[in-house]
Amino acid sequence: MAIITLTTDFGLKDHFVGAIKGAIYKELPDVTIVDISHNIGPFNIQECAYILQNSYKHFPEGTVHIIGVDAEPTPETKHIAVLMDGHYFICADNGIIGLLNSETPPTKIVEIAIHNADSSAFPTSEVFIRVACHIARGGTLEVVGKPYNNLHEVRDLAPSVSDGGNKISGVVLYIDNYGNVVTNIHKNFFEAYRKGRDFEIQARTKVLRKIHRKYSDIIDYNLDKSKRKGPGELLAIYNSANYIEIAIYKSNPRAGGSANSLLGLDYLDSITINFK
Amino acid sequence: MAIITLTTDFGLKDHFVGAIKGAIYKELPDVTIVDISHNIGPFNIQECAYILQNSYKHFPEGTVHIIGVDAEPTPETKHIAVLMDGHYFICADNGIIGLLNSETPPTKIVEIAIHNADSSAFPTSEVFIRVACHIARGGTLEVVGKPYNNLHEVRDLAPSVSDGGNKISGVVLYIDNYGNVVTNIHKNFFEAYRKGRDFEIQARTKVLRKIHRKYSDIIDYNLDKSKRKGPGELLAIYNSANYIEIAIYKSNPRAGGSANSLLGLDYLDSITINFK
Amino acid sequence: MAIITLTTDFGLKDHFVGAIKGAIYKELPDVTIVDISHNIGPFNIQECAYILQNSYKHFPEGTVHIIGVDAEPTPETKHIAVLMDGHYFICADNGIIGLLNSETPPTKIVEIAIHNADSSAFPTSEVFIRVACHIARGGTLEVVGKPYNNLHEVRDLAPSVSDGGNKISGVVLYIDNYGNVVTNIHKNFFEAYRKGRDFEIQARTKVLRKIHRKYSDIIDYNLDKSKRKGPGELLAIYNSANYIEIAIYKSNPRAGGSANSLLGLDYLDSITINFK
Numbered sequence: 001m002a003i004i005t006l007t008t009d010f011g012l013k014d015h016f017v018g019a020i021k022g023a024i025y026k027e028l029p030d031v032t033i034v035d036i037s038h039n040i041g042p043f044n045i046q047e048c049a050y051i052l053q054n055s056y057k058h059f060p061e062g063t064v065h066i067i068g069v070d071a072e073p074t075p076e077t078k079h080i081a082v083l084m085d086g087h088y089f090i091c092a093d094n095g096i097i098g099l100l101n102s103e104t105p106p107t108k109i110v111e112i113a114i115h116n117a118d119s120s121a122f123p124t125s126e127v128f129i130r131v132a133c134h135i136a137r138g139g140t141l142e143v144v145g146k147p148y149n150n151l152h153e154v155r156d157l158a159p160s161v162s163d164g165g166n167k168i169s170g171v172v173l174y175i176d177n178y179g180n181v182v183t184n185i186h187k188n189f190f191e192a193y194r195k196g197r198d199f200e201i202q203a204r205t206k207v208l209r210k211i212h213r214k215y216s217d218i219i220d221y222n223l224d225k226s227k228r229k230g231p232g233e234l235l236a237i238y239n240s241a242n243y244i245e246i247a248i249y250k251s252n253p254r255a256g257g258s259a260n261s262l263l264g265l266d267y268l269d270s271i272t273i274n275f276k
Numbered sequence: 277m278a279i280i281t282l283t284t285d286f287g288l289k290d291h292f293v294g295a296i297k298g299a300i301y302k303e304l305p306d307v308t309i310v311d312i313s314h315n316i317g318p319f320n321i322q323e324c325a326y327i328l329q330n331s332y333k334h335f336p337e338g339t340v341h342i343i344g345v346d347a348e349p350t351p352e353t354k355h356i357a358v359l360m361d362g363h364y365f366i367c368a369d370n371g372i373i374g375l376l377n378s379e380t381p382p383t384k385i386v387e388i389a390i391h392n393a394d395s396s397a398f399p400t401s402e403v404f405i406r407v408a409c410h411i412a413r414g415g416t417l418e419v420v421g422k423p424y425n426n427l428h429e430v431r432d433l434a435p436s437v438s439d440g441g442n443k444i445s446g447v448v449l450y451i452d453n454y455g456n457v458v459t460n461i462h463k464n465f466f467e468a469y470r471k472g473r474d475f476e477i478q479a480r481t482k483v484l485r486k487i488h489r490k491y492s493d494i495i496d497y498n499l500d501k502s503k504r505k506g507p508g509e510l511l512a513i514y515n516s517a518n519y520i521e522i523a524i525y526k527s528n529p530r531a532g533g534s535a536n537s538l539l540g541l542d543y544l545d546s547i548t549i550n551f552k
Numbered sequence: 553m554a555i556i557t558l559t560t561d562f563g564l565k566d567h568f569v570g571a572i573k574g575a576i577y578k579e580l581p582d583v584t585i586v587d588i589s590h591n592i593g594p595f596n597i598q599e600c601a602y603i604l605q606n607s608y609k610h611f612p613e614g615t616v617h618i619i620g621v622d623a624e625p626t627p628e629t630k631h632i633a634v635l636m637d638g639h640y641f642i643c644a645d646n647g648i649i650g651l652l653n654s655e656t657p658p659t660k661i662v663e664i665a666i667h668n669a670d671s672s673a674f675p676t677s678e679v680f681i682r683v684a685c686h687i688a689r690g691g692t693l694e695v696v697g698k699p700y701n702n703l704h705e706v707r708d709l710a711p712s713v714s715d716g717g718n719k720i721s722g723v724v725l726y727i728d729n730y731g732n733v734v735t736n737i738h739k740n741f742f743e744a745y746r747k748g749r750d751f752e753i754q755a756r757t758k759v760l761r762k763i764h765r766k767y768s769d770i771i772d773y774n775l776d777k778s779k780r781k782g783p784g785e786l787l788a789i790y791n792s793a794n795y796i797e798i799a800i801y802k803s804n805p806r807a808g809g810s811a812n813s814l815l816g817l818d819y820l821d822s823i824t825i826n827f828k
Binding site for chain 1: 277279281283288308310311312313314315316326327328330331332333334335336339452453454490491492495497507516517526527528529530531
């Protein structure tokens with residue numbers, strides 16, 4: 001049974017998500033539709049990329065991913081269908097494909113050529129669904145449109161290195177549901193420059209000298225309970241996407257605060273790492 | 277495979293949605309359940325109607341739509357099952373059916389007569405699920421209850437016309453996820469009175485003289501990028517439901533503002549259109 | 553077709569939910585995945601228990617429930633799989649199983665022994681999914697790990713009785729989507745001590761002397777509409793989970809207020825009942 005996923009900035013109140021699902025089921029009754037997220041910040045393709053890149057790889061190869069963020073076609077932004085990393089992506093060519101940071105380049109890209117003259121304010125439901133169902137039925141990209149070689153690129157939020165390889169400058173890429181602060185510094189990037197050295201992560205006024213693998217690694221279970229660290233403790237961790245994350249142990253943004261609120265670290269704020 | 281949709285004001289935190297889905301799957305293991313929205317404003321059947329009318333038509337005919345908004349039965353509000361426009365609706369007779377603005381009147385309405393004495397504070401899970409599964413299995417409305425001819429009507433939020441057909445007075449029907457302001461003035465209604473004339477849409481202190489088909493229509497792609505209009509620009513558009521919508525191009529309610537916040541336009545506020 | 557449910561504190565924006573679903577479908581393409589809630593308060597196992605206990609019983613026996621709340625394994629918190637009340641639960645042994653208030657004790661509990669050395673910050677996706685799919689395929693708990701007899705217990709939010717059985721002291725267990733205030737006083741508990749007597753429920757400065765079965769029971773439909781009680785009226789009710797709930801009739805927390813906001817009653821605040 002084919003899978004079609006949805007990643008959008010439509011929110012979960014409006015009729016958009018329901019309308020899309022209805023239209024997909026009408027075309028393809030036995031497809032499986034999976035919501036990745038409908039709470040992407042409006043038009044925020046950087047955030048969309050972070051969420052989608054950490055989701056799509058878990059799906060079976062051949063899954064079709066509809067990206068309904070900043071998807072209105074314009075003379076300068078084409079609708080495209082992309083085969084990359086064994087997965088299909090249907091989106092506007094607004095830069096999102098490059099931001100997904102796939103380890104392999106796209107295998108195939110076509111410009112969608114099935115728009116009708118009557119296209120409206122809601123392209124996702126009209127064009128994306130038809131293409132998604134076509135692919136989900138086993139159809140080829142060649143039928144959808146002509147090869148497209150002009151992929152739009154936008155500035156990736158990549159960390160930079162300075163001071164002769166002694167300093168990494170990154171930024172906050174994402175604030176998660178726990179208020180934990182995800183940086184744009186990937187484990188592989190960090191380790192490539194670290195070369196086994198000691199380091200200091202500077203997050204506002206706080207300095208962290210260790211990166212954990214699990215949140216509970218900050219607790220020494222050999223100590224008596226009264227002497228242990230616990231909820232509220234600041235730590236750095238490789239998160240499930242392998243980015244360095246500044247976290248509060250058992251953080252609750254709605255009570256007691258989070259790394260985001262307590263350190264005042266927001267989207268695009270700086271994080272630096274100095275090697276010793 | 278039959279489809280049952282859910283449109284409720286239950287929210288997505290409480291146990292209600294999970295409980296309903298469990299009970300449906302227990303009765304009918306291979307049904308497809310689709311969430312239209314669980315974020316309808318509590319007891320707001322006008323809002324429910326707007327969201328459902330723009331969703332249900334996209335589903336295949338024969339789909340069963342459970343409406344869990346203001347659904348407690350009372351001596352004056354019966355539980356009903358309705359066949360309309362090829363779709364089944366299960367709801368309380370609180371006015372919602374009339375508000376759905378179907379182009380055809382209901383084909384069949386029955387008063388649900390399968391309540392047990394032990395009905396509780398949560399009617400949707402007990403009665404609506406049994407009726408929905410009965411219909412989804414191919415059962416008839418006749419088995420559910422007796423014909424019902426007493427459909428409750430509530431004031432529709434229809435626009436009015438004055439000044440000898442020169443003025444349309446409408447209101448804000450809905451604020452969407454982008455903070456865009458949807459009016460109750462449908463394209464067909466507008467065009468019927470416009471008769472090709474110029475017009476001015478008055479939205480608070482702003483005046484708009486054009487209604488676009490796509491958000492990006494405000495951009496002249498022949499101009500140099502530095503000279504174009506862009507994000508933040510106010511426009512009017514026929515939205516995907518064909519209502520006139522006052523929008524901000526690439527609006528983000530959480531950053532920079534939206535038509536809703538910048539113009540101070542809220543649910544039921546006035547919008548007027550004058551023809552020249 | 554097997555059912556796997558998800559109850560987590562992941563929220564609906566992050567990639568976690570999408571990643572989990574993708575991984576489940578990759579292992580078990582024709583499973584049915586149902587979201588119970590992803591909006592549990594971070595690490596709040598009391599809230600998780602309230603929502604899950606009122607959802608899971610509605611699912612068919614044999615359903616597998618993944619609990620992704622406070623799920624990181626530590627030397628003192630094992631991952632377990634539990635058969636209870638005909639349902640399977642996969643979780644950390646953080647006290648949640650005892651809090652579910654099943655009427656029958658667990659039939660079988662095993663400590664999950666399929667962790668690999670490389671476990672990361674995101675246990676749910678790695679271990680829980682493998683165990684859930686194993687059970688959903690019809691596999692036995694014996695294969696998952698060894699019997700476990702050391703179930704962790706946490707303080708349940710049970711009401712207490714004093715004054716020779718004349719007073720019940722409870723607390724607020726949950727605030728629902730309507731802002732209604734659910735107490736920890738179950739109908740059975742209340743009736744066992746009431747023994748037919750009159751009573752006064754004290755909720756802040758308000759006193760209620762009746763517990764209704766339906767919200768609309770406060771309305772006397774024999775009266776003229778202008779003389780009836782209506783929206784905004786305070787009442788006590790047995791909610792759909794059979795706990796005593798303090799509610800506002802047709803409450804809308806976003807407009808006009810709710811029992812939660814109007815009475816200033818929050819999670820863990822006191823509610824007392826005195827018998828006459």
